[in-house]
Amino acid sequence: MSTDTAQATSADPTSTESTGPTVAVPVAVEARQAAAAVASASDRGARIVVVAIALAWHAAIGLPAVLAARADLAAPAVVATGWLVVAATGALAGVRLLRGAPLPAWPLAALLLVVDVAVFAAAGERQLFTAANWVWGTLGWFFVLVLWGRRVIGLLALLAAHSLIALAAVLGHGATAPADLARYAMYVYGTLSLPVAVFVGGAVIATLARERAASAAAAHAMAAERDAAERARRDRRERLALVSGTAEQVLAELADGRANPADPDVQRRCVLAAARLRRLIAESDDVPDPLLHELRAAADLAERSGLPIDLVTIGTPPPLPVEVRRRLVDPPTAALAGARDWARLTVVAGPAEVVVSLVTPDRDGPPGTGPSPACGGDGDDLVELRYENDGEITWTQTRWHR
Secondary structure, three states: OOOOHHHHHHHOOOOOOOOOOOOOOOOHHHHHHHHHHHHHHHHHHHHHHHHHHHHHHHHHHHHHHHHHHHHHHOHHHHHHHHHHHHHHHHHHHHHHHHHHOOOOHHHHHHHHHHHHHHHHHHOOOOOOOOOOHHHHHHHHHHHHHHOOOOOOOHHHHHHHHHHHHHHHHHHHHHOOOOHHHHHHHHHHHHHHHHHHHHHHHHHHHHHHHHHHHHHHHHHHHHHHHHHHHHHHHHHHHHHHHOOOOOOHHHHHHHHHOOOOOHHOOOOOOHHHHHHHHHHHHHOOOOOOOOHHHHHHHHHHHHHOOOOOOEEEOOOOOOOOHHHHHHHHHHHHHHHOOOOOOOHHHHHHOOOOOOEEEEEEEEOOOOHHHOOOEEEEOOOOOOEEEEEOOOEEEEEEEEEEEE
């Protein structure tokens, strides 16, 4: 690497500065993501509870009662078959519910209502109000399973249909005494109120969790953005002070007569200081292609200094952090400050690679090849620098790849 270019690159006070804040996820998006995650976790807990209650109640209370009273049932085979159908339906609904898979809710609800009618008819008058008529206390939980995540009006409609079926069975079996009707009312209230409470409570808890998580995530995201903006402002002020100091040093030497404006080295220092200031301004501009914007700023400054320069771009650079862009731009900018006669700046970009090449007439005399160090980077982001001259042209290349 030539002495002038090496000094220019190493002397750049902005080349090792920390980057500004990375582009933050919008507050609204981050809040929605956090709220959805919390609501999903809360809802999953409620689903587990509902599945456990329904299947445990069906197996631990309904089945023993059916087996114990099978001799007293009007049609024990129908009652037992209904129990098996509901158990299979509950298992299917529980598995799909825990996996978050969609359910054919209304076909399953219709099947449960058919079983409801069959079991009430098959239980008989003697077992109408006993645990052997398991649809009293169990079916409401299975309605909750198949309609979970839907509007509560659907559950209320199914429970109303279930109550009407039970009332028809009571009247059909001739249980019309005041005590029987009072028992019916107690059964309806006692066996249906808890499923409704769990269904509504699960939905309310998930909604509250979502809202609180969204508020907390929005507050944290806004605080993070404020901190990032403050760090960026402080970092930019520090870098501006360093860059301004370099320009002030050149201007002070010119003012004191310690530097000769006709000296090519002094001219190069002035151009380089101006390029750094211009790049610092362009670095924070809100443009579609920040890298090309910064390179065009350097090329424009070189043209203003009387240097014919061709800028060729192929492809569109991907979004790059400020530090990566700086490491791509700094070496060509430093080399461009010392260029004479002409220059050709080429940018070849792809999704995983960006190459910036500068070709200028050689000023160093003997041919040589510079090293190709990896200029740091976070994770898989690397910027490589390559410098070559053959006595006629000088080639400076920076290359970023994932």
